Structures are given as C-alpha cells and as structure tokens.
Amino acid sequence: MRPISYSRATAVADAVAAVAADPTSDFLAGGTTEIDLLRQNVLLPRRLVDINDLPLTEIEDRPDGGLYIGALARMSKVAAAPAVRERYPMIAEALELGASAQLRHMASMGGNMMQRVRCGYFRDAMSPCNKRDPGSGCSALDGFNRGHAVLGVSDHCIATHPSDVAVPLTALGARIHTEGPRGRKVYAIDDFFLxxxxxxxxxxxxxxxxxxxxxxxxxxxxxxxxxxxxVRDRESYEFALASVAGALAMTDGVISDVRLALGGVATRPWRAHRAEEVLRGATADAEAFRRAADAELAAARTTPLNAFKAELARRTMVRVLETLTRTESRS
Incomplete structure (x- = not known):
C-alpha cells in the first residue's frame, strides 16, 4: 500500500500553488482515468489535490459566436448544451460516443484533454515503455500493436491518442487556457498535443x-x-480504430471551407491539413474526397498488424465528406 495524501482546493490559485510546490503531487478532477492508473502503479503521486470545487464549469458564449467551456464542465453537460448541439454537432457526437453514460457524468473536459494513452504496454508496469519509463524502450513496436498509431509515430512510441472530443476540437482549431506558476497561458490545440x-x-x-x-x-x-x-470493433464503450471529425461549407458545388481531423490512427488528435488543402476550392465529389484522403494517409507508417488502419481512415474520411455534402446540399 502506498500512502497518498489528499486535499481539496477552492480557488484556482491555491490549487496551482499546492501542486507546483510539490513535484510528487497531481491534480484530481473526475478521476475516470487517473484512478485506474493509480491502481495499476503507472502513476505514483504522493499527493492529490482535488479541484472539483473550483468554479470552472461554465459554458459561455463568445463575441465571435464561439464558446468558452470550463475545464470542469462534465462531458455529459457539454454534449447536452443547446449551443453545442446547434453550432458544433460534431463535438456533441464525439462526446456521446466517447464513453459510457456513467463516465460521461464524471469525466471533465479538461481531464479529457490530459488523459493518458490506452496502450497496454504503458499500463503494464512490467513492460518497457518510453512513456512510462523514458529510455526503457517501446514494447509495442514489435509487440501486439493492432490498435496503435500509423500517423505521427516515431521509433520511440506508436501509442494512439485516446480522446474522441479532442478530434473535433482539433478540427476547429480550439485553444486551451491554463493557469500555472507563471500565470495565464493560451495554447493552440496543435501545440498542446506533442x-x-x-x-x-x-x-x-x-x-x-x-x-x-x-x-x-x-x-x-x-x-x-x-x-x-x-469506427470501432464494437458498437459501444470502445476506443476508435479510426474516427473523423469534419465540417464543410459549399458554394455552387465547390468547397469553400473544410475542417478535418482524425482520431484513432495517430499519436495525437490529427489535423488533416493535407486533405484540407486538396479540398478547398475543389468540386465536392467522390474523386476529390479520395484524393484528399490519399494525400493525408500517404505519410502513414504501418506495421503488419495495424496496416488496415490506413485504408480504414481513408474510407471513413470519404464517408464523412459524402455525408456532409448531402447535408449541405439540402440546407
């Protein structure tokens, strides 16, 4: 049994100061992933600072028509918010597909941005893992890696990023706000996930x-x-083999604006910049969609077990674009 001390913070500054002062401490929000990792001896903090009393649950309108979502807003609350469902249906869909109802009622939006990978070797304290023990090696490279990443990989790690909602947030170019020992910072989401x-x-x-x-x-x-x-192995409570978040605007059958991001196939939520470049100004048809998908997946680095993911991601991207085109044409 490892002793862990526990405290609750009621102000952001107090929470930041408490964790910053102790290198063995960590924040605790919904705990839907963190508690699992504590039980598996993957995370070894000696102190947890509970932040659930902090006033960070708001969902507020922005002057540009956007939203500001507090880090402690629960996933279920955000998914049900009328402003989210009307302005950003892909965010609501990603949240509802992201976990069981019980977990969505507990899990926070900020915690989702910080959740750790689902690689089995990362969660097995006996297996070499560069994420858990830097320099020890990556067991997944030559191990069972069917669910691992094909984009953004390196010789040191091929673990797939697990978040669903981070995918549409990446497509939209969201920004992550933080408070720390050096004050307020704002990160472009592409810079937030390394x-x-x-x-x-x-x-x-x-x-x-x-x-x-x-x-x-x-x-x-x-x-x-x-x-x-x-797309996943089973209909519910399962992580993505491949997922796509997409938004589309057309003028006279020509794509005027498009935002795409991939999940389940990359080491971080993956903005499909190459595909977007192909699509902007193109006629919205199956040929353009296939060219865009091919351009994005050209950099895929696969293993014998996960090679299917590249083709699955291509087909999923084309299907999303076809669905959006039909929807946009009727509006």
Missing part, C-alpha cells in the same frame, strides 16, 4: 503545476454542418 519524437513521456508543453482551466472554441459557421464518425 508528437512523441524522442521524448514520448512529454505529451503536453505544460510545466508542473499548470492547470487546464478552459477550452475556447472559435465561432465557425461551417461547424453547423459537421459530423463525427467513429
């Missing part, structure tokens, strides 16, 4: 004691016509 490179244990650019306090979603008319499609 590629593994040679340092897979560093998943975010945050310093110790820096707390996610909110998520800013920019206003975007195209997001009203958006979808999140998740």
């Amino acid at each position: 590629l593994p490179g040679t340092t897979p244990h560093l998943e975010h650019p945050l310093e110790h004691g820096e707390l996610v306090v909110g998520i800013e979603v920019p206003g975007m008319p195209a997001a009203r016509t958006s979808r999140y499609l998740k």
Whole structure:
C-alpha cells in the first residue's frame, strides 16, 4: 500500500500553488482515468489535490459566436448544451460516443484533454515503455500493436491518442487556457498535443503545476454542418480504430471551407491539413474526397498488424465528406 495524501482546493490559485510546490503531487478532477492508473502503479503521486470545487464549469458564449467551456464542465453537460448541439454537432457526437453514460457524468473536459494513452504496454508496469519509463524502450513496436498509431509515430512510441472530443476540437482549431506558476497561458490545440519524437513521456508543453482551466472554441459557421464518425470493433464503450471529425461549407458545388481531423490512427488528435488543402476550392465529389484522403494517409507508417488502419481512415474520411455534402446540399 502506498500512502497518498489528499486535499481539496477552492480557488484556482491555491490549487496551482499546492501542486507546483510539490513535484510528487497531481491534480484530481473526475478521476475516470487517473484512478485506474493509480491502481495499476503507472502513476505514483504522493499527493492529490482535488479541484472539483473550483468554479470552472461554465459554458459561455463568445463575441465571435464561439464558446468558452470550463475545464470542469462534465462531458455529459457539454454534449447536452443547446449551443453545442446547434453550432458544433460534431463535438456533441464525439462526446456521446466517447464513453459510457456513467463516465460521461464524471469525466471533465479538461481531464479529457490530459488523459493518458490506452496502450497496454504503458499500463503494464512490467513492460518497457518510453512513456512510462523514458529510455526503457517501446514494447509495442514489435509487440501486439493492432490498435496503435500509423500517423505521427516515431521509433520511440506508436501509442494512439485516446480522446474522441479532442478530434473535433482539433478540427476547429480550439485553444486551451491554463493557469500555472507563471500565470495565464493560451495554447493552440496543435501545440498542446506533442508528437512523441524522442521524448514520448512529454505529451503536453505544460510545466508542473499548470492547470487546464478552459477550452475556447472559435465561432465557425461551417461547424453547423459537421459530423463525427467513429469506427470501432464494437458498437459501444470502445476506443476508435479510426474516427473523423469534419465540417464543410459549399458554394455552387465547390468547397469553400473544410475542417478535418482524425482520431484513432495517430499519436495525437490529427489535423488533416493535407486533405484540407486538396479540398478547398475543389468540386465536392467522390474523386476529390479520395484524393484528399490519399494525400493525408500517404505519410502513414504501418506495421503488419495495424496496416488496415490506413485504408480504414481513408474510407471513413470519404464517408464523412459524402455525408456532409448531402447535408449541405439540402440546407
């Protein structure tokens, strides 16, 4: 039994100060992933600072038509919010497909941004894992890696990022707000999730004691016509083999704006910049969709067990684009 001390914070500054002062401490929000990792001896904090009393649960309108979502807003509350469902249907869909109802009632939006990978080797304290024990090696490279990433991988890590809702947030170019020992910071979401490179244990650019306090979603008319499609081994309570978040706007059959991001196939929520470049200004048809998907997956680095993911991601992207085109044409 490892002793763990526990305290509750009622102010953001107090929570930040408490964790920043102790390198063995960590924040505790919904705990839906963190408690599992504590039980598995993957995380070994000596102190937990409970932040659930902090006033970070708001869902507020922004002047640009966007939203600001407090880090402690529960996933179920955000998914049910009329402003989210009307302006950003792909966010609501991703949240509802992300976990069981029980977990969605507990899990927080900020915690979701910080959740750790689902790689079985990361969660097995006996297996070499560069994320858990830097420099020890990556067991997944030559192990069972059917569910692992094909984009953004390195020779040090091929673990797939697990979040669903981070995928549409990445497509939308959301910004992550934090409070830390050096004050307020705002990160573009592409900068918030780090590629593994040679340092897979560093998943975010945050310093110790820096707390996610909110998520800013920019206003975007195209997001009203958006979808999140998740393909998985079973219909419920399962992580994505491939997922796509997409938003689309057209003028006379030509794509004027498009936002795409992939999940389940990359080491971080993956903005499909190459596909977007192919699609902007193109006629909205199956040929353009296939060209865009091929351009994005050209960089895929696969193993014999997960090679199917590249083709699955291509087909999922095309299907989302076809669905959005039909929806946009009827509006």
